[in-house]
Amino acid sequence: MASLLFLLVASFGIVLALRVLARWTAVSASPFEVEPWLSGHPPTEHALSRYHARWYTASVVFLAFDVEMLFMYPWAIVVGHLGPGAVVEMFGFLLMLLLAVAWARREGAFRWA
Amino acid sequence: MNLSLVDVGFWLCAVVSVVAGALVFYVDSMARATYALAVSFVAVGVALLLMGQAYMGVIVILMMVMEMAVMAVYMVMFMGMNPALMPMSMVHSHRSSIAAGVGTFLLLGAGAVLVPWPTRRGAPTGDVTSALGEAIMESHMIVMIAMGPVMVATIVAGVVLSSHRTRYDRLGDDLDRRPADDPQPGGVGR
Amino acid sequence: MTLETVLLVASALIAVGVYGALSQQVVVMVMMGLELMINGVILAAGGLWWFLAPDPSGQVLLLVVIAAMTVEMAMGFAVATLLHRQAGHDMTDMAAELHG
Amino acid sequence: MADSLPLVYVVPVMVGLAVVSLSVAGLSSALEARDRGLSVGSGLTLPLRETARLMRQRPRRTVSADRLLWRSASSAVIPLAVLIVAFVPLGAHALVDHPLGLVWINALDVVAWAVMWLLGWGVNSVTGLVGGYRFLALALGYELPLMFALTAPAIAAGSLNLAEISATQDGLWFVVWTPVAFVAYCWGVLGFSVRPPMDPGAGSDVNGGILAELAAVDRLLVLAGRYALLVAGSAAAVPLFLGGGAGPLLPGWGWVLIKTILVSGLLVLAGRRLPTLRPDKLLELGWVVVLPLVVAQDLVVSVIAVATN
Incomplete structure (x- = not known):
């Protein structure tokens, strides 16, 4: 853990050093404030008000499905010596989920809607 | 009082998690609120790491960062106004909520301090993760078995609630329209 | 780091969560409050495991808490989407009409 | 974690990451230059000149x-x-030799979700935000196959420690009998490093998407970071699928370096050959074709793990 912490600090330190260095090397350190590029149109609304994600249903399916990873990793390291029972149990579980995914697909959960 | 590195780390995590948690309801920006909650979760994950639960710590960080990334989208899309540009207060019954919060803290905190906790029995096994793997496959198999239907039910209920077009809208009344009629083409079978 | 301090921090997290869940108007913000409460529960359960009974059962319990939280999020998002669609004047519907 | 490498090794590892990332960037721009009929040499040195220009x-x-959030x-x-x-692991040990190294790598690749979306959000530009949403939509497609792909070596080795996983592949690399997982993993690496063909989030049709409006040192950090993520993902593939430091003559770290360069070079080449994969096309493909395959x-x-145990 200590070395992980050290690396975290060191890598952010490098980033910070680059930022400080850029203040010296740049033609001017004061940021140039611009409007976002919109082919010359002036922005009239905030950026987020013009777009809507179309994959809400897919994200719900994703959140439900990814719970399975909680069980998958501890299972992965013991399946070798637990034997066929563990394989059957986990893949039965996954098959059930994949059937739910197939059902969700028929409902159009993975299409833009 | 001798303070070990673990103690320092824990107090750091404690402060970060509570402050970030409070910021969720203080900051004006929806993205900042969501990512403050993510920081709070990461701090709790690190605290779990310090308490000898490596797998739980990492998996909390993994799951929560992922979920907060999705959460941010919902925050931005469904808040219905634009607090990134204008500060907002979307709070009701502010005083009673604060009272409830303080009351909760006093009650739980008093319990934490006053309950005569038993001493630790047993010691952690050498490899907590593989012990966990064996537990969910053998002694606590019922958890896995129960979780399967729960997740299937979540997928089904979630899809039913969140999609506004059903299979009949897509595939026709006899479910035989191919390719399906979707607002935007894509995916498999197109 | 003792059991008492861990539980105190967990109570603080739960208390902030209670405040948020009660005071917020928007569904997604209420969910954030609930999640903060579950965050406290995760920390408390982890502390109890470590300081009282470090056997695998406690870890399985933690897994269930995390799983419950994820399920809560999925259902919360689904309900939020439903409410938003029912409102009838949201961007999603407008976008769908444009495609018509 | 007593087996972690001493902290002095941080310096060579960071320098190595920087050099390999620069070389991969050079390869990418040299290929680009060749396709445009410019001199390959000018393409090779482009990353250095870009660094100087952006600084x-x-x-x-x-x-x-x-x-x-943007910064x-x-x-x-x-x-x-x-x-x-x-x-x-560079040979027998890694800088951080954690028993759950594999889960850590998964957790870190998920952090890319947050980072890439925030890049698009922070700028307050519609093209940036669209790029962020595209990235997340793509992530919903590639992440589960990536997770299951990561699980395959863990099952085969019965461990989540990367050094143990690479030591288990004595003689037979996992890539030989887990090719699907390897491909899904590489697909995920291209996804979280936002490199072609998984880069609609940074596509030119949305003015650079998550890269829109980034300039000067901010842009340098992100462009360099994308190559560094590609190289880091390729480096993680080495203990997972390619036998780690196994190889004749050279020391372990040498082989890890060579394999990393080969994988990241191949990923750059593949990115130039394949069309950009759009999230609306790919989401369903990822869920109903790739996921069951993995x-x-x-x-x-x-x-096999049960049978051989």
Whole structure:
């Protein structure tokens, strides 16, 4: 853990050093404030008000499905010596989920809607 | 009082998690609120790491960062106004909520301090993760078995609630329209 | 780091969560409050495991808490989407009409 | 974690990551230059010249950008890559030799979700935000196959420690009998490093998407960080699928380096050959074709693991 912490600090330190260095090397350190590029149109609304994600249903399916990873990793390291029972149990579980995914697909959960 | 590195780390995590948690309801920006909650979760994950639960710590960080990334989208899309540009207060019954919060803290905190906790029995096994793997496959198999239907039910209920077009809208009344009629083409079978 | 301090921090997290869940108007913000409460529960359960009974059962319990939280999020998002669609004047519907 | 490499090794590892990332960037721009009929040499040196240009450029910011989140995101890409590399064993040991190295790598690649979306959000530009949403939509497609692909070596080795996983592949690399997992993993690496063909989030049709409005040192950190993430992901593939430091003559770290360069070079080449994969096309493909294939791969691996135990 200590070395992980050290690396975290060191890598952010490098980033910070680059930022400080850029203040010296740049033609001017004061940021140039611009409007976002919109082919010359002036922005009239905030950026987020013009777009809507179309994959809400897919994200719900994703959140439900990814719970399975909680069980998958501890299972992965013991399946070798637990034997066929563990394989059957986990893949039965996954098959059930994949059937739910197939059902969700028929409902159009993975299409833009 | 001798303070070990673990103690320092824990107090750091404690402060970060509570402050970030409070910021969720203080900051004006929806993205900042969501990512403050993510920081709070990461701090709790690190605290779990310090308490000898490596797998739980990492998996909390993994799951929560992922979920907060999705959460941010919902925050931005469904808040219905634009607090990134204008500060907002979307709070009701502010005083009673604060009272409830303080009351909760006093009650739980008093319990934490006053309950005569038993001493630790047993010691952690050498490899907590593989012990966990064996537990969910053998002694606590019922958890896995129960979780399967729960997740299937979540997928089904979630899809039913969140999609506004059903299979009949897509595939026709006899479910035989191919390719399906979707607002935007894509995916498999197109 | 003792059991008492861990539980105190967990109570603080739960208390902030209670405040948020009660005071917020928007569904997604209420969910954030609930999640903060579950965050406290995760920390408390982890502390109890470590300081009282470090056997695998406690870890399985933690897994269930995390799983419950994820399920809560999925259902919360689904309900939020439903409410938003029912409102009838949201961007999603407008976008769908444009495609018509 | 007593087996972690001493901290002095941080310096060579970071320098190595920087040099390999620069070389991969050079390869990419040299191929680009060749396709445009320019001299290959000018392409090879382009990353260095770009670095100098961006360090010289005046910083820019957009009106009412969320500067805290934008700066945090552009600062986090390179540290993310460094942390992934920290878990990769260079021979017998890694900088951070954690029993759950594999889960850590998964957790770190998920942090890319947050970072890339914040890059798009912070700028307060519609093209940036669209890029962020595209990235997330793509992530919903590639992440589960990536997770199951990561599980395959763990099942085969019965461990989540990367050094143990690479030591188990004595003689027979996992890539030989887990090819589907390897491909799904590489697909995920291209996804979280936002490299072609998984780069609609940074596509030119949305004015650079998450890269829109980034200038000067901010842009340098993100562009360099994308290559560093690609290299870090390729480096993690080495202990997972390619036998780690196994190889004749050279020491372990030498082989890890060579294999990393080969994998990241191949990923750059593949990116130039394939069309950009759009999230609306890919989401369903990822869920109903790739995901079951990777699960089937895991089934094969676990049956073999049970049979040989």
